[in-house]
Amino acid sequence: MPDSSSPHLLLDRLSKRYGAQTAVDGVSLAVARGECIALLGPSGCGKTTTLRLVAGFILPDEGRILLDGVAIERAPPHRRKIGMVFQNYALFPHLTAAGNVAFGLEMRGVGRAERDRRVAEALAMVGLGHLADRYPARMSGGQQQRVALARALVIRPDLLLLDEPLSNLDAGLRVEMREEIARLRDAAGITTLFVTHDQEEALALADRVAVMDRGRIVECAAPGELTERPRHLFTAGFLGARSVIAGRVEGGMFQAEGLALPLPADAPARPSHLVLRAARLVLRPAGDAGGPGLVLPAVVEAATRLDDSIHYEVSVGPHRLRVHRPSAEPGFAAGTPVTLAAPPDAIAWIEDFSAATGALP
Template sequence: MMHQKILSGTPTASTDSDVHLRLDGLTKRYGDSVAVAALDLAVPKGELVALLGPSGCGKTTTLRMVAGLITPSDGRIIVGGSDITTTPTYKRDMGLVFQSYALFPHMTVAKNVAFGLEMRSVPKHEIEKRVKEALAMVRLEALSERKPRELSGGQQQRVALARALVIRPSILLLDEPLSNLDAKLRDEMRTEIRDIQQSLGITAVFVTHDQVEALSMCDKVVVMKGGKLEQIGSPIDVYEAPATPFVASFVGRTNRLEGSANGDGTVIIGTAVLRVPGRPGGKVEILVRPHRIKLVDANASPEGSAERFNRLAGTLTRVTFVGDLLQYHVDVAGTEVIVEAASDHGRGFWKAGAPVALSWRVEDTMVFGRGA
């Protein structure tokens, strides 16, 4: 790995006294296949942490091992200083919210929420009080006597969240809870879950493949690939200073160009000379995010010095309207580069076929060794 960009202000590591949930070398094997490989993770009390990655990366397997639904092949799960690796699920003091909601169809909303308390033999008067509080928290007091089939998807998800929180768990586990909702509801539920988690100060682990959910909701993001940890950091860290090309491309959109670094802070791409942070050498990949690039007239003077701005010539091949954005597709010596800009009522100033130049700040350039 040769990423040269440095981001200041990275949070310091948590001390042992801060950590509420610790995964120590957590591993899951199925025969010769390794689903999760020696995962280490420390989650401070009150933090919301995202396990982010594509399907099959091991994030849900990790969550289910924490919940006690899957037995680890190796490693330890420690909560509040106690090793719970072999503790049965029902003794782990964890609230679970599943993608499928998993509500009992024959029970009312109130009964669904009360179920966990009844299984714990909580007194009836206490159950009634806590169910009422939980439903108020998710704004469903008026729907307490309805059945799940009489609710919208967003309302069902709120019931599932209330059911998980009513037992007052030590840790809240959420397994892609928003994936079945439409875009508007996802936005609303992201805000609601985060607000509730912060108001309660509860430690939570959130599994998702959606980068927007991870970046907008969580204190820390754990990026996984092929059962292995790629990077742990704050949302700003993993977006602005990705540790690998995979993290850069999965967490946000990127353009990728191949070139040869001279070891003096410059990279040759075709006939162009680009400046990059640091002094890499050899074959490299240059990554630049689409919204960090400015599209300019091919004949226009550079907007700044070559020490501060990179510039590439190309031909505009297509303009795509995507609502609040216009995507400009530019051919640069056979490689497509996408530039994103705010849309103007669906009208693009630039037309396909026009010679253009791409300009961006040197500091917005990410560089990795080829094959990193």
């Protein structure tokens, strides 16, 4: 378990501007030793710029970066004791796997015998000891990814940075490498900060996920907390497979356009948005009103079969909601009237968003 007694990495009001554009806007984040944090968000949200600031490739306009209590925001990259895996792996094409992994050790003046020993250990760790003499052009994408990981880990960094580490791999290999990265990170116990736009990747790998929008961290929490109880409107929408309905409370009812829903006893006093999780919603034949939670008449607008699930779009009054159901269940065709049931674990509320949480302008 990460040691949370003091931050190993601290970002303190970090900002970076490019002319009139603010790429990173006052980002603060405390990362415990051994913790893995994902910076998650859409393109242009500032996550890669934040990672490059930590790596030392660009300098901040304001703010501090502390590693083990030492300010490093003005230190050159090679003095930061940081290992980095780039999105495109950035392997030297003229060097073998062993040569690529040895490069950082050579730059640090590690002697030949020690260097050879550590390179062999690092390649064995990622399962590529038998490819030490192979050049990148003769490697698969997954093998290149493993070489890049070995090169980052061989210098025994204090901090590991990963920039969209799986985006260049096909779907099957992405899952395999995701498990491999988790295994290596756990074995090494290295504090890790990684950037991704893939929520599944972030939720699977990270101890905590920092959701970014427009240069700011809008919410940072454990994966389960983010998915079950998002506090920020942007988080609820970005995490996908959810429907968000804006409304207000009047007379103990949550009033939205075309809807009036009884407010459950465990709901916050003044919710401004209802969040419905697609994979936990249930579709039943029209008129079937059994079960706890919300029960609403609906109409199926579209149904798309994807592998082991069917993704529905249903209309409830003027609202179009997403519902994901196992493909083994009896299906409903487009145009079919149904009952939409939202059990308690499918429902989350965002409380008085603009006042309590601070809506983005």
